[in-house]
Amino acid sequence: MKNVPLADVDHVDRAVLPIGTDYPPGHVLDWHEHRRAQFLHGATGVMVVDTAEGTWTVPPERAVLIPPATRHHVRMLGVSTRSLYIEPHAVPWWPATCTVVDVPPLLRELLLAAVEFDADYSLSGRAGSIAALLLYEIAERAPLPFHVGIPASADLAHLCRAYLSAPDPDATNAAWAASTAMSERAFTRRFRSETGDSPAVWRGRARLLAAVPLLRTASVSEVGARIGYASPAAFTAAFTRAFGMPPSRFTARSTAT
Known part of the structure; x- marks a missing residue:
C-alpha cells in the first residue's frame, strides 16, 4: 500500500501492515500516536523523531522503531518512508523506547516488496512469508546511538x-x-x-x-x-x-x- 492513511486499514486482520508514503520537503507530522508498533524507514532523506523522553535523528537508509501508543512528532527532510505497523502481540520483544537501527540490503528489499501488498494480503503465500521474515530481520537489528534524552x-x-x-x-x-x-x-x-x-x-x-x-x-x-x-x-x-x-x-x- 502506498500513501494510504493507517486509520483506513488499521482494522484489517493482519499483524503487519506495510505502507509506503511520500512526503513533501520539510513536512511535519504533528504529535500523534499509533495503537500498533511502528517500524519507520526513511528510504530517502533524514527524519527527526521527538517524544517526551528524547530526540532521535534517523539518517538516510536507517529506520526507527517506535513503541505502540508512544506520542511522537516527526520532521521529514526529503523523505519517502516505508513503514510497518505491527500488532503489539506479534512483537513482544519490541523496545520500550524509540530505537534507531540500520537497514541492510535484505531488509530494504523486503520492505520495498511489502509496500506493494494489498491490506488483506494472503498469509499463506509469498506476501505472508515476507511479512514474517521482516519481523525476524528487524529483531536482529542492533541499536544505533543517534539520540539524546x-x-x-x-x-x-x-x-x-x-x-x-x-x-x-x-x-x-x-x-x-x-x-x-x-x-x-x-x-x-x-x-x-x-x-x-x-x-x-x-x-x-x-x-x-x-x-x-x-x-x-x-x-x-x-x-x-x-x-x-x-x-x-x-x-x-x-x-x-x-x-x-x-x-x-x-x-x-x-x-x-
Missing part, C-alpha cells in the same frame, strides 16, 4: 529543545544555570540526574546530531564550521567517536551511491 522537568526540557532547534557552540553551563535561577553546580547535578549526561556532553552530542540533516546539502567542512568545530578533522573525529562512522557517510554524494 530530554529531561522530564519543564524548564530543562525547554532549554534542551531550544538548543536542538538552534545549537549554539558558545553556550555554557553557567549561562544555562543562570536561565534556571540555579547555581552552576546545582544545575549540573540536576541535569545529569535527569539525562545521564553532563550539560556539556549533552550539548556536544546534540550539535553532532544537528549535523546529520545538514550533511544532505553541505560539505563536511561547511557543516563542521557551522556547528562550531575549528577544523574538518576535529569535526570528523568527534562525529566518528559519537556514531561509529565518519560524517562523509551522510553527505549527498555518499547517500546517492
Whole structure:
C-alpha cells in the first residue's frame, strides 16, 4: 500500500501492515500516536523523531522503531518512508523506547516488496512469508546511538529543545544555570540526574546530531564550521567517536551511491 492513511486499514486482520508514503520537503507530522508498533524507514532523506523522553535523528537508509501508543512528532527532510505497523502481540520483544537501527540490503528489499501488498494480503503465500521474515530481520537489528534524552522537568526540557532547534557552540553551563535561577553546580547535578549526561556532553552530542540533516546539502567542512568545530578533522573525529562512522557517510554524494 502506498500513501494510504493507517486509520483506513488499521482494522484489517493482519499483524503487519506495510505502507509506503511520500512526503513533501520539510513536512511535519504533528504529535500523534499509533495503537500498533511502528517500524519507520526513511528510504530517502533524514527524519527527526521527538517524544517526551528524547530526540532521535534517523539518517538516510536507517529506520526507527517506535513503541505502540508512544506520542511522537516527526520532521521529514526529503523523505519517502516505508513503514510497518505491527500488532503489539506479534512483537513482544519490541523496545520500550524509540530505537534507531540500520537497514541492510535484505531488509530494504523486503520492505520495498511489502509496500506493494494489498491490506488483506494472503498469509499463506509469498506476501505472508515476507511479512514474517521482516519481523525476524528487524529483531536482529542492533541499536544505533543517534539520540539524546530530554529531561522530564519543564524548564530543562525547554532549554534542551531550544538548543536542538538552534545549537549554539558558545553556550555554557553557567549561562544555562543562570536561565534556571540555579547555581552552576546545582544545575549540573540536576541535569545529569535527569539525562545521564553532563550539560556539556549533552550539548556536544546534540550539535553532532544537528549535523546529520545538514550533511544532505553541505560539505563536511561547511557543516563542521557551522556547528562550531575549528577544523574538518576535529569535526570528523568527534562525529566518528559519537556514531561509529565518519560524517562523509551522510553527505549527498555518499547517500546517492
